[in-house]
Amino acid sequence: MLLQPYTATFQDQMGSRGSLARKSWNELFVNYRRQYPDLADAMDRMHRGEMPGDWQSALPVFPADAKGIATRDSSAMVLNDAPDAKPDVLLLATGSEVPLCVAAQEQLALEGIQARVVSMPSWELFENQTVEYRNSVLPPEITARVSVEEASTFGWERYAGALGTMIGIDTFGLSAPIKVVQRHFGFTPEHVVDAARKQVTHQGA
Secondary structure (H helix, E strand, O other): OOHHHHHHHHHHHHHHHHHHHHHHHHHHHHHHHHHOHHHHHHHHHHHHOOOOOOHHHHOOOOOOOOOOOOHHHHOOEEEEOOHHHOOOEEEEEOOOOHHHHHHHHHHHHHOOOOEEEEEOOOHHHHHOOOHHHHHHHOOOOOOOEEEEOOOOOOOOHHHHOOOOEEEOOOOOOOOOOHHHHHHHHOOOHHHHHHHHHHHHHHHHO
8 A cells, every 4th residue: 555655756756856857957958059069969960860961972882783683672782792703701781881891802802812792781671582592692601701780780690690700889889089989899991801801711710
């Protein structure tokens, strides 16, 4: 019989504290906006789940392969393949990470390591493809693999494999300019190259 009154009192107190905390935060944010209007706008966009209006302008555009299948249908396709379609390592990415893999592929080629870059924006659609198609994109015999995702690595083990390298963010992140964050978490061509090099060495041993 005492549970409900005590619970109601607890909820009322939390509501009062929450209102005061929110009011204090709003007052602080008004001052913050006066000093840093651009950063305040960026935070507003983040809270609304919106990207900057020109976010796509920094992304390269790769020519479509008239002989291939569109990623909107298959969700995964070989974007850049190794000579003779015989890669030493697979580089897997989703969207804005693809250019990192393409740059890494070019550097690896100079070292004599042949890589296949796979653009893979939707796992669900890829799983709907035939086994033959999935294996043509991700050959089971090629176990040297690196996935790159500027988010959690959760789920990538299905495609990178138990022995593959997954480059991602498995912590609470970092507050810093984007280039600093990318370097911190290894989202650079150099880091992808290093991961691929180690994969080829270890898987080929």
